[in-house]
Amino acid sequence: MLTDYFKLAWENISHRQIRSWLTIIGIVIGIAAVVALISLGQGVEQVITSEFNKIGTDKIFIFPAGGFSSGPPGSAIGINPLTEHDLEVIRRSKGVNQASGMLLKPAKITYDRNIYFSQVIGIPLDDSNKLLSDAYNFEYVKGRALKSGDKYKITVGYDVANSKTFGKNVNVGDRLNIDGQEFEVVGITASIGDPGIDGGIIMPQDTATILFNATTSLGKEETEIIAQVTKGDDPSAVADNIKKDLRRSRDVKEGEEDFSVQTTAQLLASFSTILNALTAIVIGIAGISLFVGGVGIMNTMYTAVLQRTNEIGVMKAIGAKNSQILTIFIIEAGMLGLIGGIIGLLIGMGLSSLVSFIGRTFLNTNLLYAYFPWYLIVGALLFAVIVGGLSGILPAIQASRQNPVEALRYE
């Protein structure tokens, strides 16, 4: 019985080929756009999530307040910096296994008579160093990491070593001038996708502190501190401990902190929120076309009802129930949606794979990743069927309520 319905729907759709295809194309376009955008949006989120997971959920990040403020250029200078003393406080906080700080400063780098402005990252060379290299996943394509005892030695980011930056490749053993001081390159880090590190330079923190004169009355300045939570402790509880201890040592009241403490999960959540909002807007705009496609189905179905008025009359005359007529037309509309959904899904997957391919080969980024979870595939098809079915409801009701006598007489 049910297969008969589907057979009938299929026959009717193939009977009016051009118009069926035009209706289907309307759905194809909408589904393709939405599928491509969702798969890219989800892909980007996947990449970011996996980057954060590499850092590890047991890490806590401490920044001076205003660190992410978007004030006028140069305005973030007067912030109350974190210091060596704060690092000590954090190390002694309950639930903190170890903590390490680093210093980030922009600097002028000269190599082969070319100038390049970049970020210098000063990292400690003692044991706490391991925490940073774990969190940022440093690997070296050439040379070695900085080690204890290094002074005027640096490792350069993958992009810095590339000839695009200085007009010629930077190699291990080369000398770079940073803010007037000469440094020897001992290693080149692998590309990790973080522009700050791929395009930056890493040097011993003690050297950086002297070079940038980054000392405060409370010891060395720290731009960012990373703490690792003791195994088994809850990171957000430890973050609260750190907040409490820092408030006391920096003498600020609750709610007036001049620093921010965030766990990996919190950082990730704030990234995801922004990304999701953006994806939602873009998909919403693209989704308008799905609505228009649905209107197209409704239109086609109204036409179909009109053209088959006689047929409906005959069916009713030989005993078809209203519900059966209704089912026939809704299935036909749903099928239009489904066919559009299948083709749209394939085209959408092709599009986002293409974008991802372009990103990898031409833009040199792994961020544009096309992700096709099962729920996207099933969801897109289901959605297309529902759009089709819903668009078919009104025309189908019109068909089912026709008076058989009038319908037979209709010409």
Place this chain on the structure above:
Amino acid sequence: MIKDYIKLAIENILHRRLRAWLTVLGIVVGIAAVVALVSLGQGLQYTVNQEFTKIGADTVTIQAKGSQGAPGTSTGNNILTTSDYDIVKKSQGVEGAVQVLLRVGKVEFNKKAKYISVRGLPVDDTSKYYLETGVYDVDQGRFLKSGDKNKIVIGPELAKSTTFGKPIGVNSRMIINGKEFTVIGIFKAGGNPGISSAIVMTLDDTRSLFSTPDEVSMIEVKVKDAQQIDNIIENIKKDLRRHRNVKEGQEDFTVQSTKQYIESYLVVFNVITVLLVGLASISLLVGAIGIANTMYTAVLERNREIGVMKAIGARNSQILTIFLIESSLIGLIGGVIGMLLGVGIAKIAEQLIGAFLGPGFFQVFLPWWLLVGAAMFALIIGTLSGLLPARQAANMRPVDALRG
């Protein structure tokens, strides 16, 4: 003659009313989305442009390179200082120059502390033109004047009770980095967003408060002749290169005219607008397919009619025209309604944004060319979508058509 065509088209559209409206709806939605997005995008662009041109087309900004780097990082060793300012001031073609110091201070009021950006400006003859640009117009109280000490003017956002828990008025006292300052004025609402939540004080006060006797965050230059601005920028660059001892192409500072600044912003705006409008246009494509579909159906339904018309001597071109006018009309109706709907959406968005940023600050942009263009575009879409169905109708053999 043309009138007859149009009358015929209207009659045919009215005859299948429901289906015609559904087809029109497809175009309405797309045109409304495009009109709303374009007018919002252009409005935003216009607002930004306005803010910049208030500063003037004859101004140049000089900053140290790297000072726009990662937030939270302080400047490196290549900061600008008063000695650079002295050089710039004497550069050929420079009428006047103002040194500005930007800092963030810990500001306390009503037992709450916040970190707020502080802008230090000289208030003497050197800065007169700069202060008269309207950027620093105050709403209550007065602006800083020569001789003021420990006085500040604050942005309207700061004055609101939402910032410090109670509103700040003229003569209120605020503590910045431990030192007490008196509020003497509040900037106009809806002005430059850069100062709407900032504090402005004299350059001398800023320098002593942050113990930066020599540093300059940016130098704002007014040139003598706006026509010569590119040459003057080159002069300033040359003088600064010599003074700072750097080679050409390796400058550790940037010299940008307001125009260049605007342009770099506008490029980003345009890319975003084009992207969103592109996405919205997808629905127009779907709407166009809807018109094509409706027209194919119409041709099919009117086979006999076409046959009769041909039999009594209608030429192919006349049949073509009949169907093309019909599809164009569907497009036009959709375009006009969509345009009105789009204008409505844009106006609502304007109200919403106004509620956030203060009324009058943001206005959607609805030039006549956008409105006419949207309707015309819809008309063209209608014509193009009708082309294939109309040709099918025109090329029918009368015998076949009559047989139906």
